[in-house]
Structures are given as C-alpha cells and as structure tokens.
Amino acid sequence: MLTSQIIMQVFHTKSKIIITCNNRLSAYLQQEVEALGYKITRTFSTGLELEGTLNDCIPLNLNLRCASQVLYSIKTFTAENPARLYKELLEIAWEELIDFTGYFSVTSTVDNETITTPLFANLKVKDAIVDRIKEKKEIRPNTGPEANKAVIHLYWKENDAEIFIDTSGETLAKHGYRKIPGKAPMLEALAAGTIMATGWDKKSPFVVPMCGSGTLAIEAALLACDKTPGLFRMNYGFMHILGYEEEVFFAERRKLKDQAKREIDFRIVATDISEDAVDISIKNARTAGVDHLIDFSVCDFADTVVPEGPGVVMFNPEYGERLGVHSKLEATYKRIGDFMKQKCKGYRGYIFTGNPDLAKKIGLRADRRIEFYNGKLDCRLLEYELYEGSKREPKAAE
Template sequence: MEKFFATCPRGLEPLLVEDLAAVGVADAKAVPGGVHFAAEWPACYALNLHSRIATRVLWRVAQGRYTREDDIYNLAKDTPWPHWFAARQTIRVDVVGVKCPLKSLEFITLRIKDAVCDRFRADANARPTVDTREPDVRIHGFLTADECTLYIDTSGAPLYQRGLRQKTVEAPLKENLAAGILRLTGWKPGVPLLDPMCGSGTFLAEAAQMALNIAPGAGGRSFGFQRLRNFQLETWKDLLDAAQDAEKPVQHAQIYGSDISPVSVRAALANLDRAGLLPAVTLSSGDILEIEAPAESGIMVANPPYGERLSEQEELAVFYPPLGSALKRNFAGWNCYLFTADMRLPKLMRLTPSKKTPLFNGAIECRLFEFKMVAGSNRPK
C-alpha cells in the first residue's frame, strides 16, 4: 500500500472522502484542505480520473523530523528519486509551511532541488533540469513545526483543469469548487438546474458532465503518474476505457444558464460547444431580476459578484433587495443557492437562509447560502 494526500478546496473535504469511497478507498482521514489515504496504484489513477473535488493527488515518498535546513536537504538526498523518474526529465519543486520556524521557504525549495539533483549525480552521473511552467515531475515539500514530508505529484496540472475551458470572464470559479457546490445543493441529474449569472459557464459544464456521466479526467488531459517509471499502462487503459464506455449520449439535461452580459453568454456557449456539451444546456441572455423560472421547481445556483471595492459594495447593497424580491416572485417552489464572500447578502435581500455552509474560494472565506422559496405563499395575487 502506498500513502497519498489528496488536496481540495477547504470545506469540501467530506465530499472528497466520498470520492475516495467511490474508487474503493475506505479508511480516508480528512484534515483541513485535503484527505490522507493509503491505497494501491489503481485507486490513485481512478481518483485522478473520476474525482470532481480533488485538486491534486500527492504520493508520499519521504518523511522526517528537522530542526534546520540541512536536515531537509539530507532527507531529500536520501530519497531514491532515480527509482521513479529519469535524469532527462524536468522537475519543479514547491514548498508549503505551516508554523515552520525556518526563515525562508524559497531557500528550502532551493535546497530540496539541489538534493534531488545531487542524488541523481551520485546515482546516474546526470541531473534533471528545472522547468517551472510545464515540468515532467512536480515535487512538493510540506513543513510543519518540526516535520518535513516530501511528495511526488501524481496529477501534474491541477485536476480542476479539465481541458474544457477556452474563454473566461472575470473571476471564474475553479471547476472543482463549482462541482462541490453543486453536490452540496443536493442537485441530481434530471432535476432542473439554473445558473442565472452563468459567466463563462463553469457550473453548467460541471453539471452537464455529471448528467452525462463523463469522468472529469477523461477529456484528453495528461497526468503526472503517466511520466513515472512505475506507471502501469494496461491498468490505466482499462480504467479509461471503462469510464468512456459509461458515458451517456449527449442530450438535453434540463440544465439552463443565462447572464445579463452577452459577452458572458458567448463565452459560456464557446466553452460548452468546445467540450461537446452544448446540446445538454439551454443558454439565454437575461437579467436575474427579470427572468422567469424554466420549470415549476428545481435548483438555482449562482455566484454573484463579491464587491471587493467600496463602490462595488455600495452597488451590491442596492442590488440585493430587488434580488430577494425577484427570487420570491419568480422562483417559488425552487431551492436557491447563492455562493458569496459578502456576508451581508441575506440581510440585505431580506431573506433568512435555511442553511449556510462555510467554503473557501482560494484564500477568500465564503458562504453557500440556501434559500427555500416556498411555493404558493409568495406568488403575486
């Protein structure tokens, strides 16, 4: 059994445990920002292929205590890197510290890189070169107050890069956060879903993939594990073939998107079309304050602007009260979910959320507010 750590947006750890259970991993331990687990390689491949929530799947290759930089160098130099990849391959080293007493993480990053190269020189009389943009192998160091753990990244590019997005508009959500939010709403394929502020279409693309049972890693992207010496090609081919065989034909899936900005609608259309998902989604231009619900009941999910500048906050304070009125007027019978960093939203909308889930969009603390718009009581006379 190998030891792994899968990272994810903070707040989505329980969903990542569910993804691990779906690929046959039982004893997963969630911590803030990810999940520790032990598994054989097929489960690692399957998690990279199927998890909509994970950001990276890291393989633990060394762990030891330290008091100074030389201890970390020695730990990295004692690690048998040439067993796992070749000197001709390029590397990148990233280091994160929590309560680390040492002065410079940049210097530690350099020391780990030197140790890897020195190990290669000793074993193979050659050394890998550094490529910070598209390395063959990514090495991660994680430092606590007194312990260093070294990982090889089995994912490569982060897993939220599905290979689908072509056009973006301002501040798009990461795909794995959007997928997590959809899961937290309780939405299931077949239930009408509307994103009335769809931007470049991230919620719509994730929902369409779920509805059509398309594995998020099956879109032609590559993975870090494919560039390691221990890569099991036949195992990977079998997993990929099974995932592609399980896909459903592309057809309309009661997924609806609209936006007040024609530029955003065009971006969403281009992204969905490029991904082959456009037939599953109905797109239109429209103002959230005026559009009508596309069905009697369903799930509405939106990521309204946060208002980072004072002028924007003032504009949002004017926008929220009519938004609350529009939801009551036009979405009776729907469960509405708004994801925002603006904690004033419910009060200014004059609506009481039935649930508020803390989540993080990168470093920004946010809430997913649930508003159940009860049918019958709010309809205009």
C-alpha cells in the same frame, strides 16, 4: 519509508496517499473518494488521507472534481534544518523514480523556523535529487518551475518532514475546458463542490441566472451526464515516474468515456445580461462537450425562463469588494430575492456570496448557510426553500 527494492514497484506498493483540496471542500471530496470505493483513514479541512498504490492514484486523478493534488508518500523523517533535510533526501533512490534524462520540478508546504522562503527548501530538495542521480547515473536531470512532468512535493512542519510524488502535476482544481475564463470566474473545483452541497438529484432542472463564464452550468451538466474532468486531460505527474503502465490509464479513461451519457431528459438553463459572457459560456461548454445540454440566452436575470419545478436555481452574484458599488448591488440582491420568490416556486434557491451585508437585502430567510472559501474570501452558500405558497399560510376554513 519505501526501500530501494520497493521504490522500483511504487505503482504496486501501498503507501500513504494525501488528496488535497481548497479549504472547506473536503466534505465533498470525501463523498467522491468514497463513491469510488476507497477507504478514507483521515479527513481534514484541506484534504484527506487513504492508503493505496501509485496505480490507485490514476483513477483518483481522472475522477475527482473537488481535488487539487493527489500525493503519494515515499518517506517521512525528522529534519530540524536544511542540512538534515538534504541528507535524508539523498538516501532515496531517485534514479529509480525519475527519468534521469528527463525533467522534474519541486513544490512545498513549509513551516520551519530555519526557512524564510519555501524556494530555499525547494532548492535543497532539487539539490539532493540531482546530486543522487548524478552520483548513480553520471547524468544531471533538468529541473524548473513547470509542473508538466515529474513533480516532487515536500511537506515540512517544524521538525517533521514528508516527501511525496505529486501524481497530479498541474492542479486538478482546474478542469481543463475553460479556455476563456471571463470576469472573476469561480474555480471549477469550487463550483462542483457548491453544486454537490445543494444535494441536487441530477434529474431535475438546474437554473443559473447571471451565469458569467458558465462554470456552474457546465459543472452541473458534467455531473448530470457523469462526465469526469479526466476526459479533458492527457498529462499527469504519474506518467513521468519510472514504471508507469499506460494501459492502466487508458483502461480507466475508456471506462469513463463509456459511462458518460450523451443526453439528459431535463433542462439546464444559463442566462446573463452580457452577450460577451454568454458567448464565452457557450465556447467553454462546447470545449467541455456539453453545450447541447444547456439552454443559453442573453437577458436580465429577472427575465430568465424557469422550467416547471422542482429544481435548483443558483446565483453567484458580485460580492461588492470594490468601493462605490454597494448601493447598486443592494438593489440587485433585493431583485434576486424577488425573482426567487415570484418565479422559482417549488425550487430550492441558492446564492453564493462573500458579503453578508448584501445577503440581508435578499429579503428571504436562509434555511442553511454552508461555509466555503473563494480563494481567501470567507463565503456562504445560502439555501432557500421556495415554497409554492407561504410556509406559514393557514389552511382555508372548511
């Protein structure tokens, strides 16, 4: 537990940091965090743990592509019921953390038999914070559901409870450039994770037929030019904690701006048969500042012009969740397989799908099946080595 004296210095005091992510993204999140020089103490399916200060949370928030929230622990305790939860939280010097003239919100992950809805747990947290600040400062802070100011997060499983400052506030999984989502868009953090899973070298062509709203192509361009999501956002939860040093944030932001490359010397290609989809993609890419790095065109995916390889070609086709679309999609998946065989020789091909039956129609044997979730849907990123000739082709007789 952080004492009252330490609470005043959370930006310089080490504590547990939990970085959350969507299920099955933690391996790629781990790569990112280690690349930033942090030592990870524990990894789990929906995140990882390390130790650091609230100031350490600033570069984490600005750099990470696969993360959802960066949580800084301020107290762990035992709570068998809401009354004990309230009592423990009342002891924290909230008046030294939250601007009592400001606003805060509460989120939670709760699995306790005395709680039927997380909203009740959230209410007990809010009551404790408000009552403490009212007692110490004689002013009642405002609270509500918006996560755009100070955010406090409760983790409560059985009798074990932990309270965090959510230093992110609004989720990091949305990268801020996608003003027009398009039809069934892939979450930006998931798109980044799937690209990282391919092992793409960020130096060779990256081709996205059936690009939809352009998320995969845009994330590839951002990776290629070392442009991080933090450059699209100017508000985080840590900014609303007392003691925040804005010069730390602006120094990190300047560093990220300086490291971002303006140009690349290879092609990123994005195509879609829908003119509306390509128009949305171009607008989203423009917001991200990478529209000049992507070759957009309207065409059937089979007519996509593929640069000379090696490179990566990546599809995110429909999964056929609606009834009555399977026969049409079976033909589409077969055509995807034919396209990769005929036009993408020397490439590595990837298909992201949540439908294993349709995947069988591709007509190619996957070298790897990498597990992901898209929301709650169990998905696979299928990898295919697309050799110049047949892998089993015998050598010509000498």
